[in-house]
Amino acid sequence: GQQLNQSPQSMFIQEGEDVSMNCTSSSIFNTWLWYKQDPGEGPVLLIALYKAGELTSNGRLTAQFGITRKDSFLNISASIPSDVGIYFCAGQYRVNSGNTPLVFGKGTRLSVIA
Amino acid sequence: DTGVSQDPRHKITKRGQNVTFRCDPISEHNRLYWYRQTLGQGPEFLTYFQNEAQLEKSRLLSDRFSAERPKGSFSTLEIQRTEQGDSAMYLCASSFLRDWISPLHFGNGTRLTVT
Numbered sequence: 001g002q003q004l005n006q007s008p009q010s011m012f013i014q015e016g017e018d019v020s021m022n023c024t025s026s027s028i029f030n031t032w033l034w035y036k037q038d039p040g041e042g043p044v045l046l047i048a049l050y051k052a053g054e055l056t057s058n059g060r061l062t063a064q065f066g067i068t069r070k071d072s073f074l075n076i077s078a079s080i081p082s083d084v085g086i087y088f089c090a091g092q093y094r095v096n097s098g099n100t101p102l103v104f105g106k107g108t109r110l111s112v113i114a
Numbered sequence: 115d116t117g118v119s120q121d122p123r124h125k126i127t128k129r130g131q132n133v134t135f136r137c138d139p140i141s142e143h144n145r146l147y148w149y150r151q152t153l154g155q156g157p158e159f160l161t162y163f164q165n166e167a168q169l170e171k172s173r174l175l176s177d178r179f180s181a182e183r184p185k186g187s188f189s190t191l192e193i194q195r196t197e198q199g200d201s202a203m204y205l206c207a208s209s210f211l212r213d214w215i216s217p218l219h220f221g222n223g224t225r226l227t228v229t
Contacts, residue, residue: 004156033217042118042205042220043157088156101147101170102218104156 006089006105013079014113021108022073023089030094032065032072033102037086046087047074081112116140118221120206126227127196134192135224139208146189147218148181149205150174157205157220163189164211196228 006023013019023032031050035043047058049065049072056063060077072091076083086107093100119138127133139146145164149157160179161171165186175181178196183189193200203223209216 006156031217035220040222040225042207042222045217045219048217090156101159101162101172102157103159106154106156 004089004091004103004105006108008108009106010109010111012111012113015079015081017079019076019079019083019110020073021087021110022071023091023105024071025091026070027093028069029091030069031092032063033090033092034061034063034072034074035088035090035104037088037107039085043088076110079110079112081114084110084112086110118206118208118219120204120221120224122224123222124225124227126229129196129198129228131196132192132194133196133226134190135204135206135226137189137191137206137208137221139188139206140210140219141187143208143210143219144186145209145211145216146183147207147209148189148191149207149220151203151205151223152201160191193226196226198228201226201228 003026033048034046037043047063052069053067054065062075086109088107089105090102092102121136147162148160151157159172160175161181163183178194181191203225205223207218207220209218
């Protein structure tokens with residue numbers, strides 16, 4: 001089945017620094033999504049990408065859908081303490097009946113040092 | 115609050131007992147998903163419904179697990195004869211399938227602890 005490799009597993013950064021994380025797949029995806037999860041809560045959708053090469057921003061977050069359709073990255077600029085959490089990439093295929101269920105990476109745990 | 119709602123938030127049960135969780139999706143969403151998440155892992159797909167029809171089940175969904183969405187609105191996930199390995203966060207998500215685009219919106223989960 002599909003496997004997503006997300007890296008790095010964890011990051012410790014200073015407040016104000018930029019952050020970059022990425023996700024690679026063994027298979028081609030038609031959709032890449034990035035989620036953030038805080039302790040005790042469900043994942044919250046940050047950015048959705050639907051076309052190879054697409055670059056999309058949401059405030060200080062920017063994500064890109066790789067042109068090979070097997071990878072995606074997420075950048076966070078000028079990190080702040082509330083950026084702390086676990087970031088998950090997720091991908092899915094498109095089939096005749098719609099999209100296949102999302103497959104998730106194992107997450108990147110981000111810690112921000114004030 | 116019009117997000118996905120899950121109940122209960124926490125459940126502690128003894129091994130061998132049955133448990134049932136409920137999920138209320140976003141009202142206009144026609145798809146409902148159940149995922150399971152263990153510590154240090156991303157969510158893993160269990161099953162999903164389009165309206166009241168259960169369209170796909172993961173191999174993770176053993177015969178002790180059953181999910182229903184009787185009227186195409188809320189859903190229940192039941193685990194019979196719970197085992198310690200069932201301890202996890204059970205996440206529900208919903209989406210509206212339109213033009214192939216249907217990002218999932220998650221609830222805050224039910225954390226199950228089997229003792």
